Amino acid sequence: MMQEVIKILEEQVKTNKVKKVHKVNLKVGKLMSVVPSSLIFCFEILAKDTLMEGATLDIEEVPVKCLCQDCGTEFIVESFIFLCPQCRGTNLKQLSGNEFMVHNMEVD
Secondary structure, three states, rough: OOHHHHHHHHHHHHHHOOEEEEEEEEEEHHHHOOOOHHHHHHHHHHHOOOOOOOOEEEEEEEEEEEEEEEOOEEEEOOOOOOOOOOOOOOOOEEEOOOOOEEEEEEEO
16 A cells, blocks of 8 residues: 555656655545554655655544435444434445545655
């Protein structure tokens, strides 16, 4: 996963003529089940000898959010119990929680 992130960042660095990357912000959905410390470790290794070396990796966890198609309630899923807290229905549309994306980066 982190190899793809580095690849995306390298393309952006080249396209935008970046001199140095200081910070990278990722959005990671809770359903991705990633360990932030593992992502940071991999990022540090893969960023070595690039314009990203020494950059901070900030990871924002995106909660699992659903919309009940029966009663219209929008809610955050707690403890992976996929039931509407209003009507106890299971006819749900997932709105977030599967993200894994570069949100932005701070550069020179």
